[in-house]
Amino acid sequence: MLMTRRVMFATCVIAVLCLVSLSHSVALDCEASVRPLDELDPDHLEGRWALIAGSFPDPAHLDFFKRRDSTSINFSNINFSNTNSTTTSFYTASVHFEGKCYSHSHNVSLEGSILNFIEQDEVNLTVTFLHVSSPDCVVMRYDNSKKLQRLLLFSRRREVNPQEMEEFSAQVKCLDMLPPAVMDPTKELCQEHSGSDSAVVDTERKPQ
Numbered sequence: 001m002l003m004t005r006r007v008m009f010a011t012c013v014i015a016v017l018c019l020v021s022l023s024h025s026v027a028l029d030c031e032a033s034v035r036p037l038d039e040l041d042p043d044h045l046e047g048r049w050a051l052i053a054g055s056f057p058d059p060a061h062l063d064f065f066k067r068r069d070s071t072s073i074n075f076s077n078i079n080f081s082n083t084n085s086t087t088t089s090f091y092t093a094s095v096h097f098e099g100k101c102y103s104h105s106h107n108v109s110l111e112g113s114i115l116n117f118i119e120q121d122e123v124n125l126t127v128t129f130l131h132v133s134s135p136d137c138v139v140m141r142y143d144n145s146k147k148l149q150r151l152l153l154f155s156r157r158r159e160v161n162p163q164e165m166e167e168f169s170a171q172v173k174c175l176d177m178l179p180p181a182v183m184d185p186t187k188e189l190c191q192e193h194s195g196s197d198s199a200v201v202d203t204e205r206k207p208q
Ligand SMILES: *[C@@H]1O[C@H](CO)[C@@H](O)[C@H](O)[C@H]1NC(C)=O
Pocket: 081, 083, 084, 086, 109
């Protein structure tokens, strides 16, 4: 009887130790998985990226997000200024929503892996490019001054493979957000990325 108790006690201790080390390693993995990109070559961003999947901290924004057909972003006029070592770019987001295209453009600056909207009073968002394994994917974390707003996965392709999606889902989990919504790759992207703002509502900013 005593023997059995001892064995049980030992088993419990081992189980607890295992749990502790398991959660510890998960925490460490999260730190690595959601770290900002070590190095971002601004020229690498040039051109169009299709939205693959997105996640939000709350269901209302996720539901609104799911109603769009497609989204793409386009970086153009990437310029490096020697005077203040800042890279600026023109950024256009185009959302295909209920058969219409809504585009909005911004001047942005890039410092390391951080993208800032130059008109800060208009868009209080900071975007951080997070670590991603695939060279033709980018993961963008959007924060306003108060909290994490969304995490978006973009690619040069319209679809990513299961491992790439798994990597993104792990980042979402680490940031304690809702499971990602995956875009339908068969839905058309907006053709025009002309840079001039469309007169209609800006669905990219509406969910805030
Ligand atoms: C950097 O310098 C350019 C002109 O050289 C200027 O247009 C831009 O606003 C400056 N950016 C910052 C962040 O100071």
